[in-house]
Amino acid sequence: MNRRGKFLLILIIMAALLLSGCDSLARFWGITPRSDWKTAVAEERTEIALEEKTGPEETVEAGLDLEAIEAEKNKPVKAETVVDILELAPGTPLDPQEDADRFFAAFDIPEEVFAFMNGRSFKEGGQIARSGLRYLRVLYVDYEGVTRIGELVVNAAAAEAFLGVMRELYAYDYPINKMILVDNYYDVPSEMNWLDRDGNSDEASIEDNNTSAFNYRMASNSATTLSNHALGTAIDLNPYENPYVNADGTVDGPAGSWIYADRTGASAENHMLSNEDLAVQTFKRYGFSWGGDWGPEKDYQHFDWDGAVAYN
Numbered sequence: 630m631n632r633r634g635k636f637l638l639i640l641i642i643m644a645a646l647l648l649s650g651c652d653s654l655a656r657f658w659g660i661t662p663r664s665d666w667k668t669a670v671a672e673e674r675t676e677i678a679l680e681e682k683t684g685p686e687e688t689v690e691a692g693l694d695l696e697a698i699e700a701e702k703n704k705p706v707k708a709e710t711v712v713d714i715l716e717l718a719p720g721t722p723l724d725p726q727e728d729a730d731r732f733f734a735a736f737d738i739p740e741e742v743f744a745f746m747n748g749r750s751f752k753e754g755g756q757i758a759r760s761g762l763r764y765l766r767v768l769y770v771d772y773e774g775v776t777r778i779g780e781l782v783v784n785a786a787a788a789e790a791f792l793g794v795m796r797e798l799y800a801y802d803y804p805i806n807k808m809i810l811v812d813n814y815y816d817v818p819s820e821m822n823w824l825d826r827d828g829n830s831d832e833a834s835i836e837d838n839n840t841s842a843f844n845y846r847m848a849s850n851s852a853t854t855l856s857n858h859a860l861g862t863a864i865d866l867n868p869y870e871n872p873y874v875n876a877d878g879t880v881d882g883p884a885g886s887w888i889y890a891d892r893t894g895a896s897a898e899n900h901m902l903s904n905e906d907l908a909v910q911t912f913k914r915y916g917f918s919w920g921g922d923w924g925p926e927k928d929y930q931h932f933d934w935d936g937a938v939a940y941n
Contacts, residue, residue, distance in 0.1 A: 735788040749812040758941035763788040767795040769805040779808030782843035784861035786939040838869035870900040871929035
C-alpha cells in the first residue's frame with residue numbers, strides 16, 4: 630500500500646472511532662468529547678462566576694450550584710465585624726436574618742456621637758463624665774414589624790443589663806416604635822409646655838414616641854432634683870402609649886395620650902405596658918424597677934436600673 634493509501638486508511642479509522650462514541654483517541658488529540666461538553670461548559674461558567682465573586686486568587690471546585698452562587702452574591706451587605714455596625718445609621722432597616730448578636734454591643738462613645746451630644750443631652754461639668762457612659766447599638770422590631778437598628782446611651786455600669794433586655798425583646802419581636810438619641814430633638818418645638826428642660830427637647834422625643842435613655846436633665850416637675858436619665862440608668866419605652874399619670878388622673882404627655890391613662894386592656898398589641906407585659910417582666914428580671922408600680926403617680930413608660938452607678 631502506497632503512502633497516500635495509508636494516510637487515507639488512518640483518516641477512516643479515526644472517523645470511525647469518533648462516530649462510534651469512543652472518546653479516548655479524541656482526548657489524546659486534545660478534542661473535547663461530545664459526552665463531556667455540558668460538563669466542560671458548566672465548569673467554565675462556575676469558574677467565571679466564582680472568580681467574579683471571590684477573585685482569581687482563590688481555588689474553585691467544579692460542579693457548584695450556579696444559582697446558589699448568584700444568590701449569595703445578591704444577599705444584603707453585612708457588617709463583617711461588630712465595629713462596622715457603627716457605620717450604619719440608626720433606624721436603618723435590616724435583614725431580620727442578620728446575625729443579631731453582633732448588633733447588641735456597647736462602645737465608648739464615638740467622637741462623632743459625643744460631638745452630637747455635647748451641649749445637648751450631655752452637659753459639661755455635670756455629675757457624670759463621658760467615660761461613665763456607653764453607646765449601645767441594638768436591634769428592635771418597629772410597629773410595622775420591620776427590623777431596625779437602634780441606639781441608646783446608658784450608664785457604663787448598666788450597659789450589660791440594658792443589652793440583655795434589648796436582646797430578649799428583639800428575640801420575641803417585641804414592638805418598639807422608634808429608638809434614636811434624644812439629641813435629635815434638640816430645640817425642636819413641642820406642644821408639651823409643662824417642663825423647662827433647657828432645650829434638650831425630651832418633650833419632642835416623647836411626642837415622636839421615641840424610646841430613649843440618657844439625658845442630663847432634671848426630674849419631672851422638679852427644678853433641683855436630677856432625673857435618673859441624667860445618670861444613664863433610666864429608659865422611657867414607647868412613651869406615647871405609656872404616659873406619666875398624675876395622682877388626680879391627669880396626664881403629662883402629648884396631645885391625645887390622655888386616652889392611655891386608663892390601663893384597661895393594656896397589652897403588647899396596643900403597646901401599653903402592664904405587669905403581665907413581656908417588657909416589664911424582662912426589665913425586672915435584669916434588675917430594673919418600673920414606674921407603673923409607683924403610687925399614687927404612675928410613669929408607665931419609665932424603667933430605672935437599681936444597681937450601682939458609674940460616674941466616670
